[in-house]
Amino acid sequence: MKKLLLIAFMMTAAVLVLAACGGNKSDNTNTGAGTGVEETxxxxxxxxxxxxxxxxxxxxVYTIKKGESTEITLKSEDGVHGIEISDLNGLKxxxxKPTVVxxxxxxEYEFHCxxxxxxxxxxMIAKLVVE
Ligand SMILES: [Cu+2]
Structure with a gap:
């Protein structure tokens, strides 16, 4: 019985950790117009x-041209990483998963993992420069 309780507790803790991360991410979704990014x-x-x-x-620094459709591909060489560009509507x-923008x-748009x-x-921070 004790063991069962411990497992339940650990699962609850894991869910809480996941929920905390998810909460952070949602801050940047649909933050409005005017940031000039389209997925195309x-x-x-x-x-x-x-x-x-x-x-x-x-x-x-990664440089791309303004107004040019650009396919951005993220390769994770170990573990799992992702990119979020907060100043571009939270673009992920x-x-x-090559993403065309x-x-x-x-x-200069800073991004992070x-x-x-x-x-x-x-x-894990770098910059996307659009020129
Ligand atoms: Cu990371």
């Missing part, structure tokens, strides 16, 4: 690959 289907005229591993992206790019507003991947997770 599958046809892209440019491609960029971002590689992620614990606890860094392979480059500090999942591993191995057209960004019309030039600027949005999947809790370990102790250095919060250091």
């Amino acid at each position: 289907g599958t046809a892209a005229s440019a491609k960029v690959t971002i590689k992620a591993k614990r606890y860094e992206f392979d480059k500090p 790019i999942d591993s191995d 057209t960004i019309n507003d030039p600027g 949005d999947i809790m991947c370990g102790s250095g997770h919060s250091k």
